[in-house]
Amino acid sequence: MKKLELERKKTDENGVSAVKELVCIMCPRGCRLKVDESKDYAVTGNACPRGAEYGRKEVTNPTRVVTSTVKVEGAVHARCPVKTDRDIPRPLVRKAVALLDGVVLKAPVRRGDKVVSDILGTGASFIATRNMEASE
Numbered sequence: 001m002k003k004l005e006l007e008r009k010k011t012d013e014n015g016v017s018a019v020k021e022l023v024c025i026m027c028p029r030g031c032r033l034k035v036d037e038s039k040d041y042a043v044t045g046n047a048c049p050r051g052a053e054y055g056r057k058e059v060t061n062p063t064r065v066v067t068s069t070v071k072v073e074g075a076v077h078a079r080c081p082v083k084t085d086r087d088i089p090r091p092l093v094r095k096a097v098a099l100l101d102g103v104v105l106k107a108p109v110r111r112g113d114k115v116v117s118d119i120l121g122t123g124a125s126f127i128a129t130r131n132m133e134a135s136e
């Protein structure tokens, strides 16, 4: 009976759970978090404040730093690793990566060079994350 009451508390009037369960990715410990939407996104299960911040943000406004690679010509390696210089909204990640499909860099490339600016109007840029020297 008590268990049933607990389960009920976890759902809203439509029977949809108000408690989201997720694993914190802010460090290797991987705490199992519970975020209760009905209690102003209160987070439990976190071993440190970073987990509370991550849990709340992940449920209300999930974002990601995106990593990928782009084609590079005239270098020893065929592709250059890139990443966004800040988080972008998670729903935009696929479209953001698709922007890189037609990009071809020319060596030399310097770490920090902008590859794509203002990704989908977010203000974030893809930047190169390693130097790519021109091949002889």
Ligand code: SF4
Pocket: 024, 025, 026, 027, 028, 029, 030, 031, 045, 046, 047, 048, 049, 050, 051, 052
């Ligand atoms: S809550 Fe803190 S200790 Fe736990 S995984 Fe997240 S960052 Fe690591």
